[in-house]
Amino acid sequence: MTDHTHYLKYTKMKIYLVVLACFMIAAHADAQQPPINKKDLNTSGQQDVRPDKLKPPVPVVEKVAFSALLIGPRELILGVDGNILRRFTRMEFNEGNGFDAAAGVFTAPSAGYYCLVVNADMPNYGCVEDPVPLGIYVMKNSQRHQLFHLPVGYGSGSCSAGFVTYLQLNKGEKLSLSPLPVGCSPGGKRPAVSQLIFSGYKIM
Amino acid sequence: MLSIILSFAFWLTVPAPGNGSAHRQSIPPDSRPVFLAVMKERRTADNSIRGGDLLQSFTQVEKNEGHVFNPGTGIFTVPVDGIYHLTGRFTIGCYQCRNREFLDRPMSFDVTVLKNNSPTIHQFSFPVEYTGAVSINPNTRTHEFNILLQLKAGEQIQLRYRSKKCSPVKEAFLYEAHFSGMQIH
Numbered sequence: 070m071t072d073h074t075h076y077l078k079y080t081k082m083k084i085y086l087v088v089l090a091c092f093m094i095a096a097h098a099d100a101q102q103p104p105i106n107k108k109d110l111n112t113s114g115q116q117d118v119r120p121d122k123l124k125p126p127v128p129v130v131e132k133v134a135f136s137a138l139l140i141g142p143r144e145l146i147l148g149v150d151g152n153i154l155r156r157f158t159r160m161e162f163n164e165g166n167g168f169d170a171a172a173g174v175f176t177a178p179s180a181g182y183y184c185l186v187v188n189a190d191m192p193n194y195g196c197v198e199d200p201v202p203l204g205i206y207v208m209k210n211s212q213r214h215q216l217f218h219l220p221v222g223y224g225s226g227s228c229s230a231g232f233v234t235y236l237q238l239n240k241g242e243k244l245s246l247s248p249l250p251v252g253c254s255p256g257g258k259r260p261a262v263s264q265l266i267f268s269g270y271k272i273m
Numbered sequence: 274m275l276s277i278i279l280s281f282a283f284w285l286t287v288p289a290p291g292n293g294s295a296h297r298q299s300i301p302p303d304s305r306p307v308f309l310a311v312m313k314e315r316r317t318a319d320n321s322i323r324g325g326d327l328l329q330s331f332t333q334v335e336k337n338e339g340h341v342f343n344p345g346t347g348i349f350t351v352p353v354d355g356i357y358h359l360t361g362r363f364t365i366g367c368y369q370c371r372n373r374e375f376l377d378r379p380m381s382f383d384v385t386v387l388k389n390n391s392p393t394i395h396q397f398s399f400p401v402e403y404t405g406a407v408s409i410n411p412n413t414r415t416h417e418f419n420i421l422l423q424l425k426a427g428e429q430i431q432l433r434y435r436s437k438k439c440s441p442v443k444e445a446f447l448y449e450a451h452f453s454g455m456q457i458h
Binding site for chain 2 (some may be wrong): 184229230
């Protein structure tokens with residue numbers, strides 16, 4: 070009799086052990102494979118990603134294009150306006166709102182490759198025997214980045230010159246134009262622009 | 274199981290049919306209007322008396338996606354509202370004179386961008402150079418402008434050039450012109 074109860078006790082213990090083992094295996098399996106939430110199911114065949122676990126998408130400004138017009142005559146004097154072409158007369162367009170017409174600064178609304186187009190009209194302030202260029206630096210984050218020497222005519226009348234260039238910009242990087250005016254000697258006319266257009270757009 | 278693996282391997286080795294040819298023929302629906310036209314003919318630029326000439330009768334059309342450019346009239350008709358990058362390029366002779374008058378008032382080669390037959394703010398005065406009779410260098414110079422324009426569908430853009438000869442012995446010639454444009458946005 071005692072033996073029998075003892076046997077029964079042991080049988081119960083065995084069942085307990087088996088059940089416990091089952092629970093442990095199930096728990097282990099659970100740990101390996103997270104429980105499927107109905108909310109997360111998708112039909113794309115891709116691995117499940119919970120939408121709430123993704124970072125909120127950062128809006129990228131894809132359409133960027135600007136054209137700022139400076140109507141002169143504007144004398145170009147070294148040191149004025151911090152040597153930057155500022156105080157543009159008006160914006161022709163400013164998609165992406167990257168250009169500040171008063172400051173003459175373009176701030177890239179998004180990272181990418183940009184095309185810059187600059188056109189200058191100048192009263193001919195060069196001399197026949199002393200031709201001078203109008204130097205224009207493209208300033209990137211207040212640093213001299215690229216220099217262009219535009220030819221300046223002589224005599225009366227005016228001349229046009231410009232350049233196209235390409236730059237890679239990160240979001241928030243700034244571009245401006247810094248003139249490097251030189252007059253012809255002696256007693257030549259003062260360097261000036263009659264009209265200047267600073268424009269550009271994001272290529273990709 | 275084995276059949277699944279085998280069929281998968283087979284699927285990998287056989288390329289999808291008709292992939293290559295379909296790409297070449299179809300034009301992507303989001304393609305942008307682009308044109309490039311060339312005028313390769315010697316023409317007089319001594320036309321200031323009649324207020325200049327329109328750049329017309331292009332001799333070659335390299336590209337004209339969407340048929341936005343008419344090479345006969347030289348008119349680019351804007352197909353959709355947007356911002357456009359236009360380029361004009363002119364190869365001219367060195368017909369400047371070196372006498373008192375033209376040292377004081379040099380002749381320039383002027384180009385005006387017209388929108389719906391009216392001048393825009395985009396007017397260019399390209400310098401005309403002087404070369405002596407003994408010069409062995411090529412007596413032509415190429416000038417170019419680039420502009421960004423915000424345009425509306427239906428607007429018409431064309432170019433007008435104007436110059437003047439400074440001496441009966443120095444003819445003012447335009448040798449070549451390119452006009453191209455594309456939509457940016």
